[in-house]
Amino acid sequence: MNGDHTPAYLTALAFLAAAVVFVPIAKRLGLGAVLGYLIAGVLLGPSLIGITREPEEIVEFAELGVVFLLFLIGLELNPHRLWAMRRDIFGLGLLQVVLCAGLIMTYPLLIGENWHTAVVAGLGLALSSTALVMQLIEERGSMRLPYGQKSFAILLMQDLAIVPLLLIVALLAPGESMDGDDVAFSIVTALAAVGGVVVIGHYLLSPMFRVLARFGGTEIMTAATLLVVLASATAMMAVGLSMAMGAFLAGVMLAESNYRHELEADIEPFRGLLLGLFFLAVGMTIDLGLIWDHWPTIVGGLITMIIFKSLMIYGLVRLFGGDHATATKTGLLLSQGGEFGFVLYTAAERRGLISADNASLLIAVVTISMVTTPFLIRFLAPRLIPKKPAPTMTENYDDADGDILIIGFGRFGQLVSQMFLAGGYRPIILDNDAERVTEARRFGSRVYYGEGARLDVLRSVGAHRCRLIAVCTSPADHTNAIVGLIKEQFPGVKVFARAFDRRHALTLLGTGVDYQRRETIDSAIRFGRDALVELGLEPSLASETEELVRKRDSERLDFQRLEGLVEGHRKWAQVTPEPFTNLAPGDDGDAPALPDPNKKEAAE
The missing domain is CATH 1.10.246 (Serum Albumin; Chain A, Domain 1)
Structure with missing residues (x-):
């Protein structure tokens, strides 16, 4: 890279070492891999070690990781599912961009900036980071959950909004003007490019991969996959849309292809490495000196953006039918600025719409906000979403009669109860899940609601009269508590216990159970x-x-x-x-050969 004196191989070695150290630590703390990459980037960036002086060049290259990520997401969404999301994409997504931009622009106005700067700041900060949000959703396996679907729909709309936002910057720039024909041409060109990718993907991609699968090899399929992703991304970039949008559309067109799983396997290694490099490079762009010199303005903008975006998105998600938990998670997940802010603010500075200092401050706000999101999801979201109280029910144990007690009526306990019933016994069954008890009663099973770790419940169901108590609960700690209570209070009763694994089995044997069985x-x-x-x-x-x-x-x-x-x-x-x-005696130790289907056919 120009201006860097560190050899390329040492730079790569430093990147790998930092990722290996910080990513596992961040994941161990429950903060996700993204924060580990960002912290590693700050350490290696120009503000500290300075392994490279031009992290922006790395960001441009590593954005291919975002492109590959969106391609893989597209492979999971066929056109029918995407069409079903149209209300959230064009309704919820459009309102989010417009209303968040209008709300956020009030902060620059309040601190004395002109309205041009305020508009640009609001438009850029209204967008969120597709790379960060989708990575967090993927780590949590939340793509099919309501808040994952809402977040994804909003991000799609934000990608579509890139062309109009760049047009707004051009229209506001001093000394420049665009007539209606130029605006219309830009929009039509963008729509034509989207349509072209869709048509080509629908009619040509599947036949192409069919031919390559027949006459090519594994490496040719990989090369073809990379070609499709990069070509569609380049087509979108040429008309001002995001590269990720093109890759996503190509993925959607191949979602129903017979080669979908092979394409996923081909792209996954590139996606993982480049996406990690992208977050690492974003961390390297954080200028600690700039933050120190202007921390009141940056912190004020950061807090304003997070609060305004979170509250606005929360309200919109609730308006579009989401519950409190979905709205809260969506709002916090999309509270940061996005990588497109770098492009928008650089374009605005180049056209003289905002000063270089303001562009640097806004880019700093966007970058730092990416660091805050994992913390918000990890620590704030659980506090804003109250845990649903477990359903309870009142129980009468007067008719509890039997000399065998089963505690726990899950998948393990249900099979155990069948054995007792088949053997002519009628066990007393106890479970602490009200919904499971209700469901069991619907199918004719007499299951009592109660906590097996409570002495009063055990006495009420007649544990002291039982010949045997079968503890069929999970997890291991819960089972240990029940077994310990029974051995202490009812030492004369035989205890059979379900063990989770070998370690748990040894623990149960140490408590003196009469029998244990690993599940x-x-x-x-x-x-x-x-x-x-x-x-x-x-x-x-x-x-x-x-x-x-x-x-x-x-x-x-x-x-x-x-x-x-x-x-x-x-x-x-x-x-x-x-x-x-x-x-067996005389066995020579060789595994028997598998039957030869050809010989079988010949014999027939």
Whole structure:
């Protein structure tokens, strides 16, 4: 890069090292990978270490990560689903851009800026970061949740608004003018480009990939995918729209293609690396000296933007049918400025609409706001959204009669109850989920509502009279609490308990339960046995293998009970059997060959 003296390979090495250090820390703290990249960028940027002096060039290149991200999102949205979102895109999205811009521009006016500067500031800060928001949504798996859908619809409208916003900047610029024909031509050109991408994508892309899949190779499919994404992105950029919009449209057109999953696999590695580089480069653009010199103005603008945008988006989402939780999450998620602000403010400065100092301050506000969003989602959102109180119900235990008590009526407890009923017993069943209890009663099961970790409830259902109590609850801590209470208060009652894993099984054995069973061991071993039979092993040998694995697992558990989990595992390393070595006398240790379908056909 021009003006940089650090060799390119050392720059890449520094980027990778910083990401490896800071991203896991941020994720461990529940703040997401984005904040880790941003912090790493601040550290490497010109304000501190100065690994490069021109981070803007890295941002321009790394924006391809955003392009690939939108392409992958488009692959998940077929045209029918996109059409179903039209009300949120053109209604909610358009109102958000217009009203947020009008509200935010009041701050520059109040601190003495002219109305031109106020309009430009409001328009730029009304937009949000597609890259940041979509990455946060993806990390949380929230794309199909209501707030993910609302946020995505608004971001799509913001991308479509880029051309009109650039036209507004051109119209406001001093000494320049655009007549109606120029404005109309720009809009028509943009619409024609969108239409062209849609038509080409609909009629040509699937046949093209069909031919390449037949006559090309894996590397050709990858090259073709990159070509489609970059070509559609370039077409949109040429008419003033965002590159991400073009990639998204190409993805939507291929959403119903037979090659969708292969295309996802081809693009995913590029998307991950470049998107991480983009956030790292954004962090590098933060000028700590500028922030220190103008911190009152920057902090005031930052707080104003976050509050105004969050409140306005909250109100609009509620107006469009969203509940409190959806509106709150959407408002906080879109509260930051967007990467398009860099473009808008640079264009405004170049046309003499705002000063260079104001452009730098606005870009600083946008960049810092990206850092605040993970904190708002992580810490503020849970406090603004009250937890829904768990449904409760009153219960009468007068008719609770039986000598077996089952605590927990989830998927595990339901199967246990079937065994007791089939064996001629009528157990007392207790569960602390009111909805589950109600549902069970609808299907004829007599399940009592109550918390198994409460002594008064256990006494009310007659735990002291029971011959056996089956604790079928989860998670492990809850099960431990119930088992501990039962062993303390009803020491004469046998306790059978559901274990989550090996560690939990050892804990339960330490409390003195009469029996424990890991919840997945039987299904996993039986699964493996049936798979061996399908692969060609004789059923009798598969059964012997099953018994061998069960025996060794039981011996290992007993050993670990005496020696401890870690020490027992170390001393019992030889427990893991070699494949097919001890199946039956005379066995040579080789896995049986899979049946040859060709020979079978010949025999037939």
